[in-house]
Amino acid sequence: MTHAIERREVALVDLLDRVLAGGVVIAGEITLSIADIDLVRISLRALIASVRMEDEDDHRAPPP
Amino acid sequence: MTEDARVTWLYAVTAGRDERGAPPDLTGVSDEPVRLVENAGLAAVVGSVPLADFGEEPLRAHLEDLPWLERAARAHHRVIGRAAGYGQVIPLRFATIYHDDDRVRTMLRERRDDLTATLARVAGRTEWGVKAYVDPRAFLPDPADDEASGDDSPGTAYLLRRRAQRDDKETAHLRATERAEEVHTALTALAAASAAHPPQDARLAAYEGWMVLNNSYLVPDDRTEEFTAAVTGLGERYPDFDLEVSGPWPPYSFTAPPEAEEAL
Numbered sequence: 001m002t003h004a005i006e007r008r009e010v011a012l013v014d015l016l017d018r019v020l021a022g023g024v025v026i027a028g029e030i031t032l033s034i035a036d037i038d039l040v041r042i043s044l045r046a047l048i049a050s051v052r053m054e055d056e057d058d059h060r061a062p063p064p
Numbered sequence: 065m066t067e068d069a070r071v072t073w074l075y076a077v078t079a080g081r082d083e084r085g086a087p088p089d090l091t092g093v094s095d096e097p098v099r100l101v102e103n104a105g106l107a108a109v110v111g112s113v114p115l116a117d118f119g120e121e122p123l124r125a126h127l128e129d130l131p132w133l134e135r136a137a138r139a140h141h142r143v144i145g146r147a148a149g150y151g152q153v154i155p156l157r158f159a160t161i162y163h164d165d166d167r168v169r170t171m172l173r174e175r176r177d178d179l180t181a182t183l184a185r186v187a188g189r190t191e192w193g194v195k196a197y198v199d200p201r202a203f204l205p206d207p208a209d210d211e212a213s214g215d216d217s218p219g220t221a222y223l224l225r226r227r228a229q230r231d232d233k234e235t236a237h238l239r240a241t242e243r244a245e246e247v248h249t250a251l252t253a254l255a256a257a258s259a260a261h262p263p264q265d266a267r268l269a270a271y272e273g274w275m276v277l278n279n280s281y282l283v284p285d286d287r288t289e290e291f292t293a294a295v296t297g298l299g300e301r302y303p304d305f306d307l308e309v310s311g312p313w314p315p316y317s318f319t320a321p322p323e324a325e326e327a328l
Contacts, residue, residue, distance in 0.1 A: 017261045022316030023157035
């Protein structure tokens with residue numbers, strides 16, 4: 001099976017694979033201490049935390 | 065520095081633009097106007113962003129804020145995409161920030177040789193993403209092959225069954241991975257280069273089963289149709305593989321210096 005994605009927007013996960021881990025790395029000055037691995041890890045943590053929050057919202061019992 | 069101090073966010077590097085300037089009406093990660101900083105025959109596509117939001121500490125906090133991250137990542141990508149409409153670009157890693165334009169000019173001069181070589185390497189080529197998802201059940205061994213012997217005690221039978229299930233899962237994963245390797249080899253034959261991304265977190269990418277391929281291929285533009293036809297063909301040949309193509313992408317995954325690629 002094959003399907004090309006024909007969405008107007010690219011999927012965020014695909015984009016983050018590329019903008020956070022790809023692109024030419026030139027030592028920036030302000031963010032010098034944010035190592036490559038950190039950038040990906042920090043953001044994944046944020047993503048996973050936000051997905052969990054959505055799940056919790058979904059599963060939360062309606063107010064009495 | 066004053067409270068409204070600004071620093072320079074870099075989006076991309078292109079060949080020098082002469083009089084053409086930056087794409088008009090284009091705004092960046094902070095809704096700032098995008099402009100060019102030129103030196104040494106190269107142009108950096110940049111924007112001036114507030115230090116209060118993009119200094120190291122505030123930036124760290126923003127990176128943990130998904131709506132902020134999504135908005136900024138999409139803005140970064142949008143600027144690179146628009147710049148690519150004007151000529152070959154080298155996308156820069158998200159959050160590459162310089163104190164000011166002068167330092168950017170210095171960087172362009174100091175890195176001119178490798179930036180120029182990178183521009184040449186990606187010219188006339190486009191990045192395409194290919195992901196493969198599988199349903200593990202399709203790759204499990206035939207269940208008749210590993211029935212436990214009837215002579216075992218219930219406890220032993222249970223342990224054997226548990227071990228068989230674990231072994232089956234490993235076998236299924238191995239089979240699916242081997243198939244992914246075949247798909248990758250077929251696609252690599254049509255590409256100038258390939259790069260592997262780690263499988264995406266199932267919670268983030270919203271899929272079930274296994275992601276056994278998450279690669280980027282740098283495909284010569286005159287082979288685009290051949291490449292997409294090959295993906296379609298592989299999808300037909302392996303119905304257990306759900307193949308997904310994304311792109312065209314700017315060459316995010318292929319702009320590391322050549323020596324870094326060789327090290328991989």
